[in-house]
Amino acid sequence: MINFFKLISWLEGISYILLLFIATPIKYLQGNPEYVKMLGMPHGILFVIYIVLAIMLKYELKWSNKTFGMVCLLSILPFGTFFVGKYLKK
Template identity: 60%
Template sequence: MLKLLPVFRIIALLEGISYILLLFIATPIKYFYEAPQYVKLLGMPHGILFMAYVVMAVLISSDMKWTTRTFWIVLIASILPFGTFYIDYKYLKESSRA
């Protein structure tokens, strides 16, 4: 399953980028310029990436030997802006070198 780690890192990166774009670019455009198409455009890919992030976290958690606390930190980070970048730096980067 550690072969999935590079895939998880890519999904985490893309999920984080899509969340930031949705939260800090598309949503303000929607409300300030009354242009909801950007939220619609970014919403579906972000949702798919979010679900993929959660599924991948569940799949690799045992191989990564995460404690229950670490597993929940990884999951909660997916709903925080910049959270997935922190997870990549703190928990995934070192494991991919080993």
């Protein structure tokens, strides 16, 4: 399950970056909200899957509250989820 979590974290990170740095500027600079609508739902779904998997792995792998908190914090920081795999190897 940890490899699936790493894949989801990578995909969630990509969707977040696309939403923040491509779709949102297009929405506000060009007045075109279509990209936000198109990328928002997949990002939301990936985010929910990420958090659910993190909760499941917390109990399965007996993560400390610090590890779980860091994994959750990385999910809201731009580029943060790209470092989840490296953080978990520590």
